[in-house]
Amino acid sequence: MPDITSLDNHCDDMVGHNAILGHPLGVKPSGNALFARKNLRVTIGSFNLLPDELILILLEFLEGRSLLHIGQTCKAFYAFTRAEDLWKSLFIGSPPASFTWKGTWRSTYLNLPPLKTAILDCSTLYSDALHRPFYCAHISLGPYITNIPSRNEIARLPNLSPEEFQEKWFNTPFILTEPVKEWSAYKNWTVESLLSEYAETIFRAEAVDWPFKTYVEYMKNNSDESPLYLFDRAFVSKMGLKIGRPDEEPDATYWPPPCFGDDLFSVLGNDRPDRQWLIIGPERSGSSFHKDPNATSAWNAVVRGSKYWIMFPSSSKLPPPPGVYVSEDQSEVTSPLSIAEWLLGFHSEARRTPGCIEGICQEGEILHVPSGWWHLVVNIEPAIAITQNFIPRAHLSAALDFLGNKPDQVSGFRKDVHNPYERFVNNMREEHPDLLEQACEELKKKTEGKKRKWDEIIHGKTEQEGAGGSSEAGGFSFGFGDDGSDVEVP
Numbered sequence: 001m002p003d004i005t006s007l008d009n010h011c012d013d014m015v016g017h018n019a020i021l022g023h024p025l026g027v028k029p030s031g032n033a034l035f036a037r038k039n040l041r042v043t044i045g046s047f048n049l050l051p052d053e054l055i056l057i058l059l060e061f062l063e064g065r066s067l068l069h070i071g072q073t074c075k076a077f078y079a080f081t082r083a084e085d086l087w088k089s090l091f092i093g094s095p096p097a098s099f100t101w102k103g104t105w106r107s108t109y110l111n112l113p114p115l116k117t118a119i120l121d122c123s124t125l126y127s128d129a130l131h132r133p134f135y136c137a138h139i140s141l142g143p144y145i146t147n148i149p150s151r152n153e154i155a156r157l158p159n160l161s162p163e164e165f166q167e168k169w170f171n172t173p174f175i176l177t178e179p180v181k182e183w184s185a186y187k188n189w190t191v192e193s194l195l196s197e198y199a200e201t202i203f204r205a206e207a208v209d210w211p212f213k214t215y216v217e218y219m220k221n222n223s224d225e226s227p228l229y230l231f232d233r234a235f236v237s238k239m240g241l242k243i244g245r246p247d248e249e250p251d252a253t254y255w256p257p258p259c260f261g262d263d264l265f266s267v268l269g270n271d272r273p274d275r276q277w278l279i280i281g282p283e284r285s286g287s288s289f290h291k292d293p294n295a296t297s298a299w300n301a302v303v304r305g306s307k308y309w310i311m312f313p314s315s316s317k318l319p320p321p322p323g324v325y326v327s328e329d330q331s332e333v334t335s336p337l338s339i340a341e342w343l344l345g346f347h348s349e350a351r352r353t354p355g356c357i358e359g360i361c362q363e364g365e366i367l368h369v370p371s372g373w374w375h376l377v378v379n380i381e382p383a384i385a386i387t388q389n390f391i392p393r394a395h396l397s398a399a400l401d402f403l404g405n406k407p408d409q410v411s412g413f414r415k416d417v418h419n420p421y422e423r424f425v426n427n428m429r430e431e432h433p434d435l436l437e438q439a440c441e442e443l444k445k446k447t448e449g450k451k452r453k454w455d456e457i458i459h460g461k462t463e464q465e466g467a468g469g470s471s472e473a474g475g476f477s478f479g480f481g482d483d484g485s486d487v488e489v490p
Contacts (some may be wrong), residue, residue, distance in 0.1 A: 023134045025079050026123030033126035040125040043074040052129035055080055064090055064109060079122045079130055082106065084224065092207045101217040105224075136340035137225040141284070141380060144343045145308040145360060152351065154309065154359030154367070160259035169259075170297075170394035171370045173311050173357060179257040180301045181364045182246075186254075189303050189384055191216060191280070201238055203278070205230040219282045219382065226338045227285040235278035254386055257366065260299060263390035264399070264435070267427040273412030273420070279385040286378035288335040288342065289324045292369060293411045295402035296389040301366040305383025310350060310358045314372040318355060321374050322346040339378050371395040396439040397446075400425070 022028070030052075033039055041048055047055055059067065059080060064087075071081035087105035102108045107117055155174040180186050199213040205228045210218075215230055222228075236243060241253040249255075256263075265272045273294060286307070291314065292298045300307070312321045320326045323346040325334040337345065350356055360380065361367045369375055371391075391399045403410055403421035413420050428436040 023131055024119065025082065025125075026121055027079055027125050027127055027130045027134075028123065029131050029135075030126045030128045036124060036126065038124045040074070040076040040079075040122060041127075044076050052080075052127045056083055056086070056129060059083070059086055060089060068110075075120050075122050076125050078118075078120055079125050079127075083130060084133070088224075095208065099214075101214055101221065103221045103223075132341070133225040133338075134223075136338055136344070137223050137284070139340055139344065141308070141343075141378065144347050145358075145380060148358045149351065152356055152358045154311070154357050156359075159257070162259050162261045165259040165261065166392070166394060169368070170392055172368075173309075173359075173370060173373065174368050175359060175361055176257060176259070176366045176368075177362075177364070180254075180303070180366050183254040183301075183303070184252065185303050185386065186364055191219075191304070191382065191384065194384075198239060203230050203232045203235070203238070203280075205232075215280070219280070222282070225340060227282050229285045229287070230278070230280040232278045233274045233276065236276060239278075254301070256299065256388060256390070260297075260368075260390060261392055264393065264396055264428065264432065265296070265389075265391050265424075267431050268420075268424060271414070271417045271420075271423060273410075275390070275412075276386070276388045279387060280383070281379050282382050283379055284340065286339050287376065288337070288339055289321050289374050289376045290333060290335075291372055291374060292389055294389075295371050295395065295398040296391055297371045297395055298369040298387055298389045299366050300361065300369065300377070300385055300387040302361050302363055303384040303386060304363055305385075306363060306380045307361045307367075307377050307383060307385065308358070308380055309361060309367060309375060309377050310347075310356065311369070311376075312350075312353070312357075312374040313355045314374060315355075321356075321376075322349045322353060324374070339376065342376070343378075371398050393435060396428075396435060397442040400439055401443055401446075 033041075044055075050058075059070070062070070067081045067086060067090075071078040084105050087109045091105050091109045099108055099111070102112065103114060104117075106112070107114065155172065157174055157176055158178045159176055160169060160174075195213060195216055200211050202209050203212055203215060205215050205218075208228065215228070218228060219230075232238070235241070242249050242251050243255060244252045245255050245258075246252055263275070265275065279300075310321075312318070320333075323335065323337060323342050326332070335342070351358070359367070400421075403424060407421065410420060417423070425436065
């Protein structure tokens, strides 16, 4: 990493001046410019013709030294070049071999101690693009996680039997309050206890691979709008953990609750896709709206802390959650806002949307995410969790449909595992032929149902009416009835 700290030292004489309340440089939302007598933005010359968002995009093409030089030209550009996302991208694009986290991406990239970071008065600069990330990084989560309407509340149960899950709960989110409390992980894990044992262990946190001690430093001292989320798929081997029921594995750290039954992906053995992750993060960290991969279901167990969940069923009759945009084939999902921005802009609408359910999974509890459900999750406080994806018997047909008909969206398999759909079907035929036959029959019925719906739309009649049958509908008919079918029209 280049030694460019000297380029920032010309502002050392500003250090120690009173900090501006609110944004650290005093930047205000753009609406304040309407009644302002002075606006620092005029000092950027011809760039004043460009919107703030475009200026930030242009600055993304520069390396660190150039950003510092531009920041020296005027206070306005200094504020623009202090945008944390610029320095985060530089750091991730060219990570140093060793570093010490210093509270911000800019200070860490430049290796600047906090007292060497200049604080300039930019209180007459008005920019939503600069102010909003700071605001979103500090909003209270309280208004969004409280007063959940009773109709939206996620069901809470002490425990479930495999039979109850299979008969009633396989397609419904719920929270179990008891199983996790038997785990060794629940009894013994804290951030401090993990730090004492795994300080030097490298874990994946989104786009970086850091020793756990470095991530904990970041976790305890950052002001990111979207904090890095430690989300590691290889934690079991890295930490040398044992998994299994206590009667089978006395030293087990955790085990899936029996109610979730067999994970049918296990027929692939070592060729199965990624399935289990350790999740650690500070308050406000989390995942924006998504569905779990390969049409799998999942459980998410909170070992420490607590998490807020908001979820929506997936259906061809229902749009995606507010603020989420999906391509026609559903291969591309765009949620352009941070979690905080989504809460600010769409939470009220989402809470009123049919199908919305919400809940808080507390320490020692476990939440079920059914196959195909949209979900957003955010840590209410620093949290440790374990999650695992699985294919229950009730969703085997969905997994077969996904693997067979959406091969470009299949994920999590090693590169040397070719044609995972064929492997899965062959292994299921050997180990669970009856389940495979039943799932294939379900898929066949769905396919036939789609064809019937298509025929109704195009011809205004069903197959049973035949070519000579009479129908008063005629032409196109977009009425699908109220049969509850979730099939999609091809």
